[in-house]
Amino acid sequence: MxxxxxxxxxxxxxxxxxxxxxxxxxxxxxxxxxxxxxxxxxxxxxxxxxxxxxxxxxxxxxTVGRYVGGRDLTGEPRSTATWWRSGVPADDEGASVQDVAAVPRPRAPAPPVKTRLASGPAAPLRLLGGTVASMGRALAVWSRWPRAARAFVRLAPLPLVWGLWRHPGETRLVVAGAAVAVLVAAFTGPGGLALWRPRPPNDDDILGPAVWAAARQVFRLDEKEPRATWLRIDPDLSADGSRIVLRLPLKWLGSKDAVTALQHVIDTRVPGEWVAQWERSGSRPHAQWTRKPPPAMKPELPDYVAWKPTGDRFKVFLGQAVEGDRIVDVYVHTQSATPHWGVGGNTGSGKSTVLYIPVVHARQHGELIDILDTKQNSLAEADGASGIRIHKTVRSCVCAFAEFMVSMMAAETANGKSGNPGLRAQLVSRTLVVDELPTLIKLAYVWWRYGIKGKGAPPFLEWFAIILLQGRSSNHRIVVGTQQFANTYFGGTMERSQIGTKILVGTQDRISWGVAFGQSTPVIPYDGMVKGRGAFADMVQEPGTDHLYVREFQPAYITPDVARLLAACPPAPAWFDSGQAAPWITEADIKEADLVAGVGAFLPGGKYSTTAAVTQGTAVGGSVPPGRSGSVTGPAAASNVTGGVTTAGTPADTSEDDALPRVYSLAEACEEGVLPWKHSTARQYKRRSEERGIPFPEGVPDGRTTCYTRAELEDWAERWKTAMKRTSGE
Known part of the structure; x- marks a missing residue:
């Protein structure tokens, strides 16, 4: 082929x-x-x-998919934008290492529309410039646009070219309309008239990426895991009921360290305090955080609280205190197991002012008041009122103390089953108010040691202890004003515990606080500059603890009304206002009290009193009839007055106290030049002198510190110097 x-x-x-x-x-x-x-x-x-x-x-x-989908073409996402929502810049490792100077300054808030429209002839130019600048800022944050908007802008050239090819006229109109819409939006937006603003990023946009990046490491999850599947943060975490919910992987063991790490993520990346709730046993294991509720606002006590009567003789209104989130009225219930109460504070803190409250309350219910006031003027508003005796000298205070204890014991006897009904009918409730207890104890010791040359320990504290332990059943109560609630002032721990309600006023040191309320009781803050402001406790323990429930306290201010309120009280029995002893005291009661507490020498007719023997109706040593501020005067002085004190206001009123020598502690003696050494040196010499057989003065204790007279210290100093010279000569 x-x-x-x-x-x-x-x-x-x-x-x-x-x-x-x-x-x-x-x-x-x-x-x-x-x-x-x-x-x-x-x-x-x-x-x-x-x-x-x-x-x-x-x-x-x-790349084609990112282009069509509105995403960033290369690298990691530069923002947290989604298809329909704009975003905030994503966590960028490169940005975190930039210089601090590159951090932009916060922008000042845009002024309101009226301010811009009325800002002068240059306003149009400024509005035009702001409009153009806002468009530039919008283009600069292209990565934060919603993906749908970015996809629309990227694909817009295709229909635009097709429109210009097939329908050029209509397309030009659409483009012109879009351009006008953009200009109008920019002109009315934040850079122009500020008629609208874009939605600001919420808490989920800002905090979500950071929380998820750290939580993912704790769970050891792949970086491609979508945050929305695992973490949900409410848009506004400041709203009530806002929460953070984190799904827990089923295979996550969740050890103690891992749980702590996860809690650390929330604590360090989310502002505020959050409380975790873990659910790991169900079909949907998750952790949920809710915002810790803010602490309840502490109510503020008023600077002034008006006193008010209660109508109940055993319920004394003291003032107001803070209990939790409310302010409540504070009362002392004197018929309770702790009928006595006291107020402590430094000089000038206002404790004497608080002592007016039991005086007025007791008198309104017919009780009789004895006030021991060695300061002689601390309760002046009550001086001269019927039913109130104010004892101002040491002798009169001690003798009144003795009579009050005998009255208590006699009332106890009269209330017994075999008591005399006639004496029982005469019983009247009595209150002993002791102002400046430490000062009284110190002066009483000095009077005992140097005034009457007493031997051994004086019996005063024993009387005090007996009254504290037995006074409630016979309606004989004590209210104490003191600098500190130390055991030594009350005879011991058991006796001090009878002071059931304790109040501290003014600024207090930690030692005084612990003595009053217990060393384990935390100190509560209060403004010590407010007159009378302090702390209050009434033997109630704080729930869930082993210490007292102490509340911030503001006592009622009754001082301006004391004279008026006392004048409106029913008059006291004549025997009390005339300075006589309680009529229910019998000879048998005196003998019993003298046998138990050695009180006879301090009653009228006793060794340390110049009055006649006590019988029913005789006077009390140092008692004061109405209108006087010393002892009874006139012809009756020889038979019903103790201590030889004469008319009120005369120099003889305090002559006995003035005759008592001044005493010094060892520290005070060194500080004031009584001893020519420093305190540390004097203590060393005191110890050496005792070791060498050179007697040191016995002194007088005031319950805490031993004090000495100038003559005693100077005599010891001379003897010590002589002994030192003799030793050095040898």
Missing amino acids: RYTAAAPWDGWDLPGYALPSGGSLLLALLVVAYAFNGKGSRSASNEELNRGIERAVSGAVR
């Missing part, structure tokens, strides 16, 4: 001939396909070529 030559283009229709022919092209495609399918040579170069082509194709497809 013979073949003839064909035209060059004929080969395109027949396979298998020249290279440009269809057969040659098909053969080339088969070879390429064979190579790509791996059926040819398995050389390393072919495999690398295959992988390169695959990467190129997949990269192209991914």
Whole structure:
């Protein structure tokens, strides 16, 4: 068979001939396909070529998909934007190492519309500039646009070109309208008239990425895990009921360290305080954090509280205190197991002012008041009122103390089953108010040691202890004003515990606080500059603790009304106002009290009293009838007055106290030059003198500190100096 030559283009229709022919092209495609399918040579170069082509194709497809989907074309997402929502900048490792100076300054808030419209003739130019600038800022944050908006902008050229080709007129109108809409939006937006603002990023946008990045590491989850599947943060975490919910992986062991780490993530990346609730045993294990409720606002006590009567003789209104989140009235219940109460504070803190409250309350219910006031003027508003005796000298205070104790014991006897009904009918409740207890004890010791040359320990504290332990059943109560509630002032711990209600007023040191309320009781803050402001406790323990429940306290201010209120009280029995002893005291009661507590020498007719023997109706040592501030005067002074004290206001009123020597503690003696040494040196010499048989003065204790007279200290100092010279001469 013979073949003839064909035209060059004929080969395109027949396979298998020249290279440009269809057969040659098909053969080339088969070879390429064979190579790509791996059926040819398995050389390393072919495999690398295959992988390169695959990467190129997949990269192209991914790039096209990102372009159409509105995503960033390369790298990690630069913001947290979603399809329909704008976002905030995503966590960028590169940005975290930039210089601090690159951190932008916060922008000042945009002024309101009226301010911009009324800002002068240059307002149009400023509005135009702000509009253009806002458009530039919008383009600068392109990566934070919603993906739908970015996809629309990227694909817009295709329909735009098609429209200009097929429908140019209509397309130009659409483009012009779109441009006008953009200008109007920019002009009325934040950079122009500020008639609208874009939605600001919420808490989920800002905090979510940081919380999830750290929580994912705790769970050891893959970086591609979507945050929305695991973490939910409410848009506004400041709203009531806002919460953070984190799903827990089923395979997560959740050790103590891991739980602590997760809690640390929330504490360090979310502002505020959050309380965790863990649910790990159910079908949906999760952790939920809710905002810790803010502490209740502490109510503020008023600076002034008006006193008010209660109508109950055993219920004394003291003032107001803070209990939890409310202010409550405070009362002393004197019929309780702790009928006595006291107020402590430094000089000038207002404790004497508080002592007016029991005086007025007791008188309104017919009780009789004895006030021991060595300061002689601390309760001046009550001086001269019926039913109130104020004792101002040491002798009169001690003798009144003795009479009060005998009255208590006699009332106890009269109340007994075998008591005298006639005496029982005369019983009247009594209250002993002791102002400046430590000062009284110190002066009483000095009077005992140097005034009457008493030997051994004086019995005063024993009387005090007996009254504290037995006074309630006979309606004989004590109210104390003191600098400190130390055991030594009350005779011991058991006796001090009878002071059931304790009040501290003014600024207090930690030692005084612990003495009053217990060392384990935390100090509560209060403003010591407010007159009378302090703390109050009434034997109630704070729930869940082993210490007293101490409340901030403001006592009632009754001082301006004291004279008026006392004048309106019913008059006291004549025997009391005339300075006589209680009519229910019998000779047998006196003998019993003297046997038990050695009180007879301090009663009228006793060794330390200048009055006649006590009978029913005789006077009490140092008692004061109404209108006087010393002892009874006139012709009766020889028979019913103790201590030889004369008319009120005369120098003889305090002559006995003035005759008592001044005493010094060792520290005070060194400080004031009585001893020529420092306190530390004097203590060392005191110890050495006792070791060498050189007697040191006995002195007088005031319950806490031993004090000495100037003569005693100077005499010892001379003896010590002489002994030192003799020793050095040898």
